[in-house]
Amino acid sequence: MTISLYQSSVPIFVQFLTSLSAVLDKAAAYAEAKKVEPSVLLNTRLAPDMFPLVRQVRMATDHAVNACGRLAGVDMPSFSNSEATIPELKDRITKTIDFIKSLKPAQIDGNEDKEIKITFPSGATREFTGQSLLLNNSLPNFYFHCTTAYDILRHCGLELGKRDFMGTPVQL
């Protein structure tokens, strides 16, 4: 027995994107209860040179889409990157979940050693295998942005617990 690349990626991203979406519901409810604009929360950052919540959510979806799309070698959905409200962010999360759930295990499994070359906006390139892309890059980055989104909202005063971050494991 070993772990499949599919099981290490799709159900995990779905679990934590679903919990992230639910955390955004709690952010919307908090904003309404406190009579603050949701945009105040979405533009909160933990340090002046860190991304605000809205970008943390976008980047979490990017890492999920890019990891699964590159592993499967299929066209990836593109987003406007102008999402500025909680409903728009939740819609982006939904589209991300729909995309990665549309991928079959056979499209992802077996690509552990696949060479994947990524060109960054700066022009720099980096080469991965399917396995190193997922384990050393995509998952840590994905968790980084999901956690920081949670941390920003905790810092804003939302009553959230670790269970809100963890969500519920998904069987796919």
Add this chain to the structure above:
Amino acid sequence: MTISLYQSSVPIFVQFLTSLSAVLDKAAAYAEAKKVEPSVLLNTRLAPDMFPLVRQVRMATDHAVNACGRLAGVDMPSFSNSEATIPELKDRITKTIDFIKSLKPAQIDGNEDKEIKITFPSGATREFTGQSLLLNNSLPNFYFHCTTAYDILRHCGLELGKRDFMGTPVQL
């Protein structure tokens, strides 16, 4: 090809524990430069009911030790849980890395379906397979605490970048 449980755990924990230790070095240098007590940083939290930095670091090591120890089915090192300085936390990280690096792939691989029952301090129990323990519980929790440690220090003003979080992949 599939991913091995060992490759999904030991080298990943070592990579991010090593970067966490290096981030603590930067925290020590920052405290010295700003002439603040390191304990001020270690006791900073993002919300009154979140754990401070010192506990985030301890919990990151706990998730790494517990995941690898339970997968391998070996005795795990115990810590004093009284570490209160940066050198003490770094020593705990070093001991964690030494422990998980001492485990051989053959001790971890093949335990994907192993039944692992965990009894929490509250008395509650939860059952996992080796795979679900690692993918759905240990890794997300580990990344949560590593990220929150980083976020706390960024919030304190440290000049850190994503590279400090990511560290360097480890070949084991």
